[in-house]
Amino acid sequence: MTENGKKRVLSGIQPSGSLTIGNYLGALRQWVAVQDDYDSFFCVVDLHAITVPQDPETLRQKTREVAALYLAVGIDPERATIFIQSHVPAHSELAWLLTCLAPLGWLNRMTQFKDKSAKMKQDSIGAGLLNYPTLMAADILLYQAEAVPVGDDQRQHLEFTRDLAQRFNHLYGETFTIPEAMIPPAGARVMGLDEPTKKMSKSEDSEYHAVYLLDPPARIRKKIMRAVTDSGREICFSDDPEKAGVNNLLTIYQAINGGTREEVETAFAAARGYGDLKKAVAESVVGLLEPLQERYNEIMAEEGYLDDILAHGAARAAAIANATLAEVRDRMGLLAPRSHS
Numbered sequence: 001m002t003e004n005g006k007k008r009v010l011s012g013i014q015p016s017g018s019l020t021i022g023n024y025l026g027a028l029r030q031w032v033a034v035q036d037d038y039d040s041f042f043c044v045v046d047l048h049a050i051t052v053p054q055d056p057e058t059l060r061q062k063t064r065e066v067a068a069l070y071l072a073v074g075i076d077p078e079r080a081t082i083f084i085q086s087h088v089p090a091h092s093e094l095a096w097l098l099t100c101l102a103p104l105g106w107l108n109r110m111t112q113f114k115d116k117s118a119k120m121k122q123d124s125i126g127a128g129l130l131n132y133p134t135l136m137a138a139d140i141l142l143y144q145a146e147a148v149p150v151g152d153d154q155r156q157h158l159e160f161t162r163d164l165a166q167r168f169n170h171l172y173g174e175t176f177t178i179p180e181a182m183i184p185p186a187g188a189r190v191m192g193l194d195e196p197t198k199k200m201s202k203s204e205d206s207e208y209h210a211v212y213l214l215d216p217p218a219r220i221r222k223k224i225m226r227a228v229t230d231s232g233r234e235i236c237f238s239d240d241p242e243k244a245g246v247n248n249l250l251t252i253y254q255a256i257n258g259g260t261r262e263e264v265e266t267a268f269a270a271a272r273g274y275g276d277l278k279k280a281v282a283e284s285v286v287g288l289l290e291p292l293q294e295r296y297n298e299i300m301a302e303e304g305y306l307d308d309i310l311a312h313g314a315a316r317a318a319a320i321a322n323a324t325l326a327e328v329r330d331r332m333g334l335l336a337p338r339s340h341s
């Protein structure tokens, strides 16, 4: 609990590509919804992005783009703190302290590490990729966050964070709040349009895989009309991998328009085929993204606006993060530095 009596949330997104509707429906939308009720901290996790190779200029540009999108989706910098992870050095420092406590066995079991490293040559896998969850734990624990709004794919990293926090508390005394994952009821796992058995990802190269938040309407329509479905006609939610494409389109539709599964299926009872479903999904996505893109353009056009928010956000975040870090250093027995006079 914070000074103003509100519980705290923290979450972040990597600037490792262009944000997708998966990032919006799984994460960003929840952030907007919780900012009134929680003391909210949202960061752009650039230190996580560099766990795989990034082009420096693109990384800088994407970092600003992601921060501007936080504002464009409706996060209010008066109510929530928006900042860049690397602007608050306490994240790196706590990550190191926790690295010394994180069992290798736990890190080796992380499915995201196994999936990502399997696609790389052994010699090019940086130790940072293995340590990714420890840095994420540091992000969350520095703010004593009670809840972490994320998509379904982050469950395991949240479990790791909880386990590591408990391990620290056990060894050094009660220090960290144990956080809970906050996963949305619909849209927690949006699948690739071209391969609906695979999670939609911002770092996938193929052109028809993802709808990006900044895609122009014509491209959004084209991508959705080309989405992979099956040879049947039945428009219903289903766990059958054969029907994964239709299930994904219905899920996107439901996440945007609301309603129960039955209500969504009823809305398509009179549809003549998957073409009608795709058209309805495309219009829902365009309707969602057009106003967001307008706000994004306004934010980017206003000289200095975004950078002021980020500077203010980093200062606010650092005040809290540094207090937690000082306590952790003390508990671990690190000698406190004396200021030089």
Ligand code: TYM
Residues within 6 Å of the ligand: 010, 011, 012, 013, 014, 015, 022, 023, 024, 025, 026, 027, 045, 048, 135, 136, 139, 140, 148, 149, 150, 151, 152, 153, 154, 157, 187, 188, 189, 190, 191, 199, 200, 201
């Ligand atoms: P990232 O950048 O991979 O994903 C950012 C957020 O978007 C969600 N997400 C999805 N949700 C639904 N469907 C999808 N296809 C989809 N793809 C991504 C993710 O679940 C996530 O919520 N490790 C985090 C970044 C992070 C973090 C943190 C999060 C670093 N530190 C501290 C919370 C708290 C990640 O996966 O980022």
